[in-house]
Amino acid sequence: MTIYTGPVFEMARQQFQVIADYLEVPTDERDRLLYPKRAVAVSCPIHRDDGSTAVFQGYRVQHHLTLGPTKGGTRFAKNVDIGEVAALAVWMSWKCALAGLPYGGAKGGVTVDPYSLSRRELEALSRRYMQEMIPFVGPHTDVMAPDMGTNEQVMAWFMDTYSMHQGHSVTEIVTGKPVALGGTEGRREATGRGVVYLIERALDRLGMSPSGATAIVQGFGNVGSVTALTLQKHGTKVLGASDHTAAYYDPKGLDIEAMDKWVAQHGTLKGYSKESLIDPNEMLLQKCDILVPAAVERVITAENANKLQCRILAEGANGPTTPDADLLLHDRGDIFVIPDILANSGGVIVSYFEWVQDLQQFFWGEAEVNDKLNRVLEKAFNQVMRRVDKDKVPHRTAAMAIGVEKVRDAKRTRGLFP
Ligand SMILES: NC(=O)C1=CN([C@@H]2O[C@H](COP(=O)(O)OP(=O)(O)OC[C@H]3O[C@@H](n4cnc5c(N)ncnc54)[C@H](OP(=O)(O)O)[C@@H]3O)[C@@H](O)[C@H]2O)C=CC1
Numbered sequence: 001m002t003i004y005t006g007p008v009f010e011m012a013r014q015q016f017q018v019i020a021d022y023l024e025v026p027t028d029e030r031d032r033l034l035y036p037k038r039a040v041a042v043s044c045p046i047h048r049d050d051g052s053t054a055v056f057q058g059y060r061v062q063h064h065l066t067l068g069p070t071k072g073g074t075r076f077a078k079n080v081d082i083g084e085v086a087a088l089a090v091w092m093s094w095k096c097a098l099a100g101l102p103y104g105g106a107k108g109g110v111t112v113d114p115y116s117l118s119r120r121e122l123e124a125l126s127r128r129y130m131q132e133m134i135p136f137v138g139p140h141t142d143v144m145a146p147d148m149g150t151n152e153q154v155m156a157w158f159m160d161t162y163s164m165h166q167g168h169s170v171t172e173i174v175t176g177k178p179v180a181l182g183g184t185e186g187r188r189e190a191t192g193r194g195v196v197y198l199i200e201r202a203l204d205r206l207g208m209s210p211s212g213a214t215a216i217v218q219g220f221g222n223v224g225s226v227t228a229l230t231l232q233k234h235g236t237k238v239l240g241a242s243d244h245t246a247a248y249y250d251p252k253g254l255d256i257e258a259m260d261k262w263v264a265q266h267g268t269l270k271g272y273s274k275e276s277l278i279d280p281n282e283m284l285l286q287k288c289d290i291l292v293p294a295a296v297e298r299v300i301t302a303e304n305a306n307k308l309q310c311r312i313l314a315e316g317a318n319g320p321t322t323p324d325a326d327l328l329l330h331d332r333g334d335i336f337v338i339p340d341i342l343a344n345s346g347g348v349i350v351s352y353f354e355w356v357q358d359l360q361q362f363f364w365g366e367a368e369v370n371d372k373l374n375r376v377l378e379k380a381f382n383q384v385m386r387r388v389d390k391d392k393v394p395h396r397t398a399a400m401a402i403g404v405e406k407v408r409d410a411k412r413t414r415g416l417f418p
Pocket residue numbers: 146147148149150191218219220221222223224242243244245267268269280294295296297316317318344345347348
C-alpha cells in the first residue's frame with residue numbers, strides 16, 4: 001500500500017520501472033529507490049480579507065537524503081495533491097543526480113488557486129506554509145525554491161518567516177529569492193535559458209540553426225516566457241504561445257516582447273489579440289521545428305503524440321509527456337526529445353549556485369553564473385547523448401538511467417543500517 005496515488009505519481013512509477021528494467025535493478029532494491037523518504041502534510045489556516053478563516057492543505061515530500069539536502073520548488077495550484085508532489089520530488093532526484101548536484105529531490109505544494117487570493121492573503125498563506133514546515137526543512141536538510149504559482153516574492157516571505165524563527169537571517173533556506181535578499185543573478189531566467197541552451201545543442205546535432213527555426217511554447221510563466229523571449233532573441237521565430245487563458249498562433253511569427261509586456265500589465269495573455277487566437281490543443285499540433293511544453297503535466301499523450309509536427313520536443317515543464325506517448329514518440333523516431341530532467345535543469349543548477357553563494361556569503365556576477373550553468377548543461381547533455389548512442393535507448397531512458405544509477409550507487413555505498 002502507498003499513499004502516493006494518482007496519474008502523475010503513476011507516471012513517475014512507470015518511468016522508473018522502465019529504467020529499473022533497463023539497469024537490471026534487483027526487485028528488492030526498487031522500492032528503496034522509488035518511494036520517498038519523508039512526506040509531510042500540513043493544514044495552513046489564514047484569515048481571508050472578509051474576516052473569515054480558510055484552511056489550505058500543504059505538502060512537502062523529500063525523496064532521498066543520501067547525497068545531501070533535498071532540493072525542489074513549491075507549487076501553489078488548485079489541483080496539487082500528495083501523489084503529484086511526490087512524483088515531482090522523485091523527478092527532482094533524477095534531475096539533480098544527472099546534473100551532478102549534491103542533493104536529493106524534494107517538492108512542495110499547496111492546494112490553492114493563487115489567482116483567488118489577494119496579495120495579503122497570498123503572503124499570509126506563504127508565511128503559514130513555511131511556519132508549518134520549519135521543523136522539517138533547513139539549509140542542510142531541505143532547501144525550497146519557486147515552482148508553478150510561486151515566485152521571488154513568495155521566496156522572500158519564506159526566507160523572512162524562517163529567519164524570524166531563527167532570530168537571524170538565513171538566506172540559504174530558499175533559492176530563487178530576490179537578488180537584494182541573497183538571491184543570485186540569473187536564477188529568474190535560468191530555467192528558460194537552460195531550455196534554449198539545450199535546444200541549440202539539439203539543433204546542432206540535427207544540423208540546423210536557431211536563426212530561421214520556428215517554435216511553439218505552451219505556458220507563459222517563468223519558464224515559458226523566458227524560453228520564448230530567448231528563442232526570439234537568438235533568431236528563432238516563435239509561431240505559437242499560450243497560457244491557461246489564451247493561445248495564439250501566427251505562421252509569420254508572434255511579437256513575444258509585446259506579449260511579455262502585455263502579461264506584465266494584465267497578468268495573463270487574455271485579450272492580447274483577437275487575430276491570432278487558436279484552440280490551445282490545436283496549437284500543440286501546428287508544424288514547427290521546436291515544441292516547448294512549459295506549463296503542466298500530461299499534455300503530450302497517446303491521443304496527440306502521433307499528430308505532433310515538430311523536430312524537437314523540449315520539455316520545459318515537469319512531466320509533460322505520458323509514458324504511452326513516450327512509446328509512440330520512440331516508434332516514430334523522428335522527434336528529438338529533450339527530457340524534462342535535462343531540459344529544465346537550468347533552474348535547479350542555478351539554485352545550487354545560489355545556495356553555494358549564500359553559504360559562502362560571496363557573490364558572483366551574472367556572466368559567471370551563466371558560464372557555469374552552460375558548462376554543467378553541456379556535460380549533462382553530452383553524457384545523455386553518449387548513452388543514447390551507445391545503448392540505442394530513448395533520450396528519457398538515457399537521462400533517467402544516469403540519475404538513477406548515481407542515486408543507487410550512493411545508497412549502495414552508504415549501505416543499510418543493519
Ligand atoms: N520555475 C522554475 O524554475 C522551474 C519550473 N519548472 C516547471 O516548469 C513548468 C512551468 O513552471 P513556471 O513557469 O515556474 O510556472 P509559472 O506559474 O510561472 O507559469 C506557469 C504558466 O503555465 C500556464 N498554464 C497553466 N496551466 C496551463 C494550461 N493548462 N495550458 C497552458 N498554459 C497553462 C500559466 O498560465 P496562467 O498564468 O494563465 O495560469 C503560466 O503561464 C512547471 O511544470 C514547473 O514544474 C521546471 C524547472 C524549474
